[in-house]
Each structure stands twice: as structure tokens, then as C-alpha cells.
Amino acid sequence: MLITGSIAYDLLLHYEGSFEQGLKEVNLEQLSVSFTTHHYERHFGGNGANIAWNLKLLLQNPLLVGTVGRDGRDYCNHLAKHSIDVSCIEQRDDDVTPTAIIATDSDERQITFFHSGADAKGDWPDLSHVRNALGYAIVSPRDSRIQMQAMQWCSQYHIPCLFDPGQGMLGMGPDEMRRALHFATGFIVNAYEWSLCADLLQASVDDVLQEVEYVVVTHGGEGCTIYTPESETVLPACKAAHVVNPTGAGDAFRAGFLTGMIGGWPLSDSAKLGAAIASKVVEQQGTLLDTLDLNEVLNRAAITYGKELPVLPVTVSV
Numbered sequence: 001m002l003i004t005g006s007i008a009y010d011l012l013l014h015y016e017g018s019f020e021q022g023l024k025e026v027n028l029e030q031l032s033v034s035f036t037t038h039h040y041e042r043h044f045g046g047n048g049a050n051i052a053w054n055l056k057l058l059l060q061n062p063l064l065v066g067t068v069g070r071d072g073r074d075y076c077n078h079l080a081k082h083s084i085d086v087s088c089i090e091q092r093d094d095d096v097t098p099t100a101i102i103a104t105d106s107d108e109r110q111i112t113f114f115h116s117g118a119d120a121k122g123d124w125p126d127l128s129h130v131r132n133a134l135g136y137a138i139v140s141p142r143d144s145r146i147q148m149q150a151m152q153w154c155s156q157y158h159i160p161c162l163f164d165p166g167q168g169m170l171g172m173g174p175d176e177m178r179r180a181l182h183f184a185t186g187f188i189v190n191a192y193e194w195s196l197c198a199d200l201l202q203a204s205v206d207d208v209l210q211e212v213e214y215v216v217v218t219h220g221g222e223g224c225t226i227y228t229p230e231s232e233t234v235l236p237a238c239k240a241a242h243v244v245n246p247t248g249a250g251d252a253f254r255a256g257f258l259t260g261m262i263g264g265w266p267l268s269d270s271a272k273l274g275a276a277i278a279s280k281v282v283e284q285q286g287t288l289l290d291t292l293d294l295n296e297v298l299n300r301a302a303i304t305y306g307k308e309l310p311v312l313p314v315t316v317s318v
Contacts, residue, residue, distance in 0.1 A: 001055060001262055001315070002127075002159065004150045005048025005140030006119060007066040007075060007089065008098035012247060012285060014039035015105045037103065043286035044075055046098060047140040047166065047251050050287045052084055054255030054277060057292040060262065061315040063088060063130060065150070066142065067122030072097040088125050092118040098142075108220075108246050116143060124149040131157045136262050138254060139184075141166035148176065151183035160185040160261075163212070164254060166193060174200050181211040188216040188257070190250060214267055218253060220246065223275065226267050233268050238279035238304045248287025249278040263313030273309055276301040 015035045026033055052062040067090040068075055075097065076086045095118040103111045120143050127134075137159050139150045147168070154161035163184035169177060177200055181187060187208060189197060194217045201207070205215055205227045215227040221243075223236040253274035260270025276297045281289060294312065302308045 001060055001062050001258060002065065002134045002137035002154070003048050003052045003055070003062045003140070004065040004142065004146070005051060005138070005164070006046035006098050006100075006114075006116075006142045007049045007064070007068050007072070008046030008100050008114075009071075009075070010043045010045030010247065010287065011099065011101045012039075012041045012043060012245065013037040013101070013103040014245070015103055017105060018107055019103075019105045019109050019111060020107070035103065041285055043288070044078055045100060045248065045287045047164070048142065049075070049079065050248050050251035051138060051140060051255045051258070052079070053082070053288050054252045054281075054292075055259065056082060056084055057289060058255060058259045058273075058277065058294070059312060059314045060255075060259055061085075063127075063134070065089070065125060065127070067092060067119045068098075069093075069096040069118035072118070088127065090118075090122050090125065092121055094118070095121055102247050104245055104247065108243065110247070119143050119146075122146055124153065127153070131159070134159050136160050136162070136258060138162040138164055138258055139180075140164040140251075140254070141168035144168060144171055144176070148180060151180050155183040162186045162188055162254070162258065162261075164188050165197075167196070169193065169196055169200060172200070174202075177201060178211070181208060184212050186214045186216065187212045188218070188254060190218045190220070216257065216267075216271065218250060220249070224253075224271055226271055228267070235268065235271055235275065236304065238272075238275040238300050240279040240282050243282045245285050246282050248281045251287060252281040253278040259313065260309075262315070263310065265310050269309050272301045272305050273297075273312075276304070 052064040055062040065088045070093045101113045218224045226233040256274030256277040257270045
């Protein structure tokens with residue numbers, strides 16, 4: 001399975017209070033605001049790496065394509081130590097590894113700053129040696145030039161591709177967005193990102209479904225909605241035992257969803273697996289789970305949705 005997206009360091013901050021209250025009386029034209037945080041952690045992150053990591057925990061075999069900077073060797077070693085293929089990760093010495101600064105308030109609202117670093121200078125690699133082994137792909141947020149190259153490559157070699165633009169679509173024009181959708185098999189965004197897409201394209205879900213086979217819109221703790229030309233399916237979220245930090249839940253959802261898709265599952269079952277593993281990620285700080293009890297994940301899905309999921313596909317030796 002092909003995964004391309006950011007490979008980044010995450011700096012996580014927690015604000016004991018509400019961003020909404022802090023910004024309530026602020027004149028946006030004269031914005032100058034400061035939030036004091038008493039919690040700081042540095043973790044391995046980035047949407048591409050997060051998705052690949054969770055796929056590995058779900059017994060899949062991800063090929064991660066991305067770019068790190070001069071400080072990225074430790075990250076590549078960390079991924080390789082956990083048996084994730086890093087042969088297609090480009091390492092550049094002329095910039096730093098992408099970095100996200102993510103602040104979360106007590107109501108789980110987030111403010112994120114992202115520095116793309118070396119990824120903005122990266123290149124799409126020659127994958128001709130592995131293309132016949134790839135059954136599905138996801139193109140997640142990274143430099144928009146490389147995103148488009150990835151979408152074109154998947155289309156050229158007839159690899160089903162899930163387009164996951166994230167808030168990277170803020171830097172995309174409507175023509176570029178339409179072109180990417182034309183190359184895609186499916187489209188996945190959260191509710192805020194869907195509103196950005198709808199405004200950018202002046203389009204409805206039905207309009208987007210003229211280009212792709214399905215659209216998935218996630219709603220955080222409220223679940224997700226799956227749209228196809230024939231149906232609209234609303235699924236509740238899996239309830240976490242406790243919520244520590246929501247960062248990385250969306251990437252975990254995508255890993256579970258892709259696992260179902262590579263196994264030939266229905267869209268709804270794929271989303272249920274995604275929701276179940278996402279509910280595990282929010283129970284910790286950081287986006288990379290050390291271990292994952294697959295039986296616990298499957299049981300959580302069965303309890304939430306009232307039936308067991310299909311047999312988990314396995315694409316690595318266990």
C-alpha cells in the first residue's frame with residue numbers, strides 16, 4: 001500500500017482554558033494574542049508517517065513516500081526499527097524536517113502551525129520497481145506540487161487512490177483541486193475541510209461524486225458520513241475510554257479505513273475499523289501507538305456497531 005504525506009516532528013502544547021474565550025473580544029484586524037501553556041511534548045508525527053505506522057499495527061505493509069531534512073535521520077531510524085519501509089523517503093541536507101506546532105485547549109479545539117521545511121523541496125521518486133505490488137494508495141497533505149505528481153502517477157498506473165488534501169487545500173486553486181479529484185478514486189476530509197472544499201469549488205457532495213466513487217467526511221467525536229452516488233451512511237464514533245489528545249485520530253481513522261479497503265470490505269465496515277483505532281489514539285499523548293491490541297480494537301467496533309467486522313486482511317508476516 002502506497003502512503004505519501006508529511007513526515008514531521010510534532011510539538012504538542014496544551015492550554016488549560018478555551019481558545020474561544022481567549023479570542024472572543026479580539027479584533028481580528030489588530031490580532032495580537034498569547035496563550036500560556038504548561039504542557040509541552042515533542043513527538044514523531046506527520047500525516048503520512050502516522051498513517052503508515054497505524055497500517056503496520058493493523059498488519060499491513062505500507063510503503064511510505066515523503067521527505068525529511070537534515071534532522072530527519074533519527075525519525076527514519078525509528079520507522080525502520082518498527083519494520084516500516086523507508087527506502088522511498090528522501091533525506092535532504094538543505095532544510096529541516098517538516099514541523100507541526102499543535103496547541104489544544106481544554107475543549108479539544110486546536111490551533112496548528114505547520115512548517116513544510118524539506119518537503120517543499122522534495123521530489124516524487126521512481127516507483128516503477130514496486131508499482132505492481134501496490135493495491136491501494138493515499139495521497140495526504142504535503143507539498144501541493146508533489147501531491148499532484150502522486151495523484152497523476154496513481155492514475156497512470158491504475159492504482160486506486162484516496163485523496164486526502166487536508167488543510168493543504170488552502171494553497172490550492174479550484175482548477176488544481178478539480179484536477180486532483182479527477183485522478184482520485186475516493187475523497188476524505190473532515191467537516192471543516194469539506195466546508196473549505198465546497199467554498200473553493202462552489203460544489204455540493206453530489207458534484208464531487210461526479211468525479212470520485214465515494215466521499216468520506218469525518219466529524220471528530222460525532223462520527224463520520226459516507227457518501228456514494230447511491231447512498232448516504234452516517235456512522236457514530238467509537239467511544240474512547242478517556243480522551244487525552246485528539247491529535248492523530250484522523251490519521252488513525254484513515255489507516256483503518258484503508259485496511260478495510262485493501263481487504264475488499266464495504267465502505268461502512270472500513271470506516272468502522274477506522275473509528276475503532278482512532279478511539280485508541282486519542283487515549284494518549286502523541287500520534288504513534290507503541291502497541292495495539294487488535295482484539296480490543298475489533299471488540300470495540302463490535303460493541304459500538306452491533307456486529308463483528310470481517311476478518312482482518314493480513315499483508316505482512318505475523
